[in-house]
Amino acid sequence: NAGVTQTPKFRVLKTGQSMTLLCAQDMNHEYMYWYRQDPGMGLRLIHYSVGEGTTAKGEVPDGYNVSRLKKQNFLLGLESAAPSQTSVYFCASTHNPRQGVFYEQYFGPGTRLTVT
């Protein structure tokens, strides 16, 4: 059981370049999330998905796109990277909430992205 895995672990991009971050989970979770973490700001939600084939915007979606073609994978794309997107990116997954109870989110180890 690998849990939540993220690739790559580190990446340096030049302004204007594109890249895709991959998140995979083997816990059969319906819900998946992409967050960015910046100093003093906790975790901010970029996009999320409540099931295969669905995506929704979070708090800071501009400059990012996502896809959930398979239940176990959630991809985060940067079409034209900007220095403001320098951050640590975390993927998380969880079971869908039942009767208002939110279950534990399981996080990947993170991807450190630097845009120069």
Next chain:
Amino acid sequence: TQLLEQSPQFLSIQEGENLTVYCNSSSVFSSLQWYRQEPGEGPVLLVTVVTGGEVKKLKRLTFQFGDARKDSSLHITAAQTGDTGLYLCAGIRAYNTDKLIFGTGTRLQVFP
């Protein structure tokens, strides 16, 4: 502005001391979670509180959910170096249970 504000932002203490971390909002949450994150890793859930006024204990950690469900606190008794990390509160809104709203975080350093 962040919906969930944590204080203090940084805390540096000696082993054996007690401390309290606060998580405050002007909004009501149906439930609240606390996570701890160690360097180079993702956050890990510590506890979920769901009832106003609820108190939960996890060994030396005591979590409280405010009566009005707008705030929470984490109290650590006799801190140990292993408690070092980033503590994050995260709330769930009653009308949107699909996602968590994370607080700004409190970075705790416990020195021997």
